[in-house]
Amino acid sequence: MTDFPWLTTLALIPLAGSVVVGALPAARELLAKQLALAISLVALGVTIAMALQFDANAEGQFQFTELHEWIPQFGVSYSVGVDGIALVLIGLATVLTPICILASWHDVDGSRRSVNSYFALLLVLETMMIGVFAATDVFLFYILFEAMLVPMYFIIGSYGGAQRSYAAVKFLLYSLFGGLLMLAAVIGLFVVSDGGPRAFLFENLLNLSIDPTTEKFLFLGFFIAFAIKAPLWPVHTWLPDAAAEAPPGGAVLLVGVLDKVGTFGMLRFCLPLFPDASRWAAPVVITLSVIGIVYGALLAIGQSDIKRLIAYTSISHFGFIAMGIFAMTTQAQSGSTLYMFNHGFSTAALFLIAGFLISRRGSRLIQDYGGVQRIAPVLAGTFLVAGLSSLALPGLSSFVSEFLVLVGTFTRYEAAAIIATGGIILASLYILLMYQRTMTGEPNEEIRKLPDLTSREVWVVAPLLAVIIGLGFYPKPLLDVINPAIERTMQQIGQEDPKPVVPVAEGTGK
């Protein structure tokens, strides 16, 4: 089965499904939804089957590789494959898609636009997400990086809230700007590469000898695009608008998965392709990240709109991820990779449960809520667990990744790690203030009418919370997959972990 084109098959399943779902007559809404859910579950099944055959300690960097000529004149090939990092993120995308489809069941009912198209767009997006993480040809990656914007633009612009077109255009322009910088860098990379029909293959771009100034420019082209995508401070302002206006399912895929392409790109492309420039930029990136951690958290505290609040928490969290990547230690980078995965789940839980709440009351404003706990205890309880995951409570998955990032950063950049740790205090404020204002107190007349979670909604939330708790206590299966990939990345950038001051032989007396 090793020659089976796993990744292409996996990517094509939702694409083919989207064609069928999109072609269904408008009256068959329920069938379209059921079909979309079934297709995304098939994709999940294929992902699991593939992951089971993944060998974390294999010789080569990528597995399930496929290589076909595409535009040999420009050195472009169709080349896909995954290492542990990409596999984990593809897993994130394929787990979250069916959950988002189920969560979005009634979100666009009665929309001016076609309901079927919405679910078809979600499936197209899944294809793009799989492809972008699997691409091992830089040009292919760039194409998918840009193409991903299209379905998301329509999801926000056609199915979003009142300010949807403003948000969608802003999202698109920001991303296009970054994308075009990246295009410039991609072309520049071709110029400095060894050329040939496979010039853009990732492995052929490693260890190029590039003039330092050029390397810095190329690095910046990629990095700025990724920084906008992630987004890092100060190019973050598109995210609160986009995430708040997008329908909840779309917001989850946007913040939970799409944005990870930015941080994934830093780890996969910026660091190994431009190691010297990355080391040159690291202090600046870490400074920006730390600012983002604190800034995002303070902004979250000051929000009056639930969805914008969650979006700002993510800006804070992306600061952690970027900081870990550029700290360039094993712990920090493994932590960042795990963070990308865990953040997907905690944000998904927060956005989706907030979405359930908002759809009941018809308002995104925190001040319109209060006392929900008495009326809808299951909704409130699950929201609290999701919030605790966002504030990285030890015992939940996000703690594992956040602490790894912090401890790994500390060994190299003490001050940055200490300030970033201050973020945990701010995190407790933004989550618990939101919980206090929405869920506690005496419910008013409007709130008293709210029903608790339906069984469909419980099915949406339960797997998310199960993963959040399960990986908090037992993250080893994921770390086993991630660690070898990070070790390879560390080799590619020529970095070693700082040594302890007073090393101790571990396990003495056992």
Add this chain to the structure above:
Amino acid sequence: MPTILAAETTQAADATGVFALSWLLIALPLLGAAVLLLGGRRTDKFGHLLGTAMPFAAFVIGVVQFVAMLGRDPENRTFSQHLYTWLPVGSFQVDAGLLVDQLSMCFVLLITGVGTLIHIYSIGYMEHDPDRRRFFGYLNLFIAAMLLLVLADSYLLLYVGWEGVGLASYLLIGFWSYVPEYAAAAKKAFVANRVGDFGLSIAIMIMFAQFGSVSFDGVFAGADGASEGALTAIGLMLLLAACGKSAQFPLQSWLGDAMAGPTPVSALIHAATMVTAGVYLIVRSAPVFNGAPDAQLVVVIVGAITLIFGAIVGTAKDDIKKALAASTMSQIGYMMLAAGLGPIGYAFAIFHLLTHGFFKAGMFLGAGSVMHGMNNQVEMRRFGGISSVMKITWITFGLGWLAIIGVPPFSGFWSKDKIIEAAFVGEGWRPWVFGGAALIGAGVTAFYMTRLFLMTFHGERRWTDDVHPHESPKIMTIPLMVLAIGSAALGLILGPTNALVHWLEPVTGAHGEEAPVLSVPVLTGLTLLLIAVGVAWAYSLYVRQPVPEVAPAGSVLTRAARRDLYQDAVNESLLMRPGQYLTRFLVWFDNRVVDGAVNGLAALLGGTSGRFRRLQTGFVRSYALSMFLGAALLVGAMLLVRL
């Protein structure tokens, strides 16, 4: 006798036999919590019974282990249980493992023993609450987390228990969160604890950077070779963590508000167990502190300030639970002070922690019993003369009162007296300042606890018209009696025989016989004299004179003490207000400046002064085009550089 460190003398054996069951100590209450919280209304009928059975089962295991431990040589009483590999990343290898030794055994017995009694009591106390099942679910969650805290064999796993108890505390303080003040109190507690957790996080990071390990074994082995600076940094950060969890100065302000929780919670979490976790942390980290005298000094200072601070606040509170909370703060201050003294004080810190666990839990439950009979009132100015109608509560509370003020032969006498003696050991100014603080604290404690006891149980009846006090049901009074026996006798069992000191010696290290600067009989005499003065003064104020039903204006000091010495006002003006202004400013800044700059730039590029929201999609193309041109220019520039 030379100072011996634990790490050098004891070798942890793999847990076998009854010690292989250690994981069940945590798993059983965790299972209880899971069943009760996930099972929902289906488990309403038996929830309280299951919830009580779980900590009791853990208690039985604990007792069996304790007996097994007694049957072994002192140096062979340490057991480690490897559960699984938790966090393996490069050189950062953290296992989930448990450490059962003499120190954790003390806590296991306290947590499960007192915990079970409080569960039993709660069956009666919460009988009419529609959410009693959820209450027991949270209590079980707390027990599990607290046991994880004291059984973990690494700082990182301890951290999980550490925040787990914080979560349980948050949930239980806010158990009646439909009352807005209670919800605010719960959040306040969590946030103050997070400030402490900041310290714990940093401490663990320094440990990893210094030693490449965060397990107790690894850190203690490395502490020998570490620089004093590093150990001081770790010690101070651990102290910050302890201050948050144990409500020590300057992170003490949450504890008074935490009395919003149902009274059994105040007894279990905010008196007997969780708030003493900071003391555990410092005693457990003895090898770190032993090498960091500056950090130890700060621990002693924090303890001394808090013990006086809490005692002063305690003198002015008219709310019975808040007075008890202030007293808890003060008593933990004693423990902190003892822990900061080093090997001479560790065992006494734990000794006082154990006796305090009994008498303070007993008094909180007694206060709950009084509230139960008085329509949930807490205002002591409307109590008085309850001794005649609630005999069992009165007697059991009385034993707790005698124990806390340190009347021989009750428990507190043995444990507190030892701390005062130890505080007077040393050279220069320290024994006089710290010993003096401990001594004066004992007098003030006698005053405020006597005030509390007399205002509640004696004097004339100042009841509101709607109350008809009655003794609580047996399910509540039996735990009171058991705890009262402990309050009376525990000190006598462990104190004169030095049993606890010997028991803990392999963990905390032995210390030489050092004489205090005043002789022991003089110190004991002085302490008892101050206690007598405190009691007599309170008697003359609150029994000889009528207690006004409305609090008199009081002196400047009284008014300050009533308002917790303005701790909230200080926090508000130093942290909360500036923080609010900062977030408001940043929200404006982000909308107008950061976003405004981007919007403005985009508008400039597009040659229009309009904002995005006025744009039609037609403009998107022109933007895209202009940006594409810009990118093309960049590419051109790159090619030029290259050529």
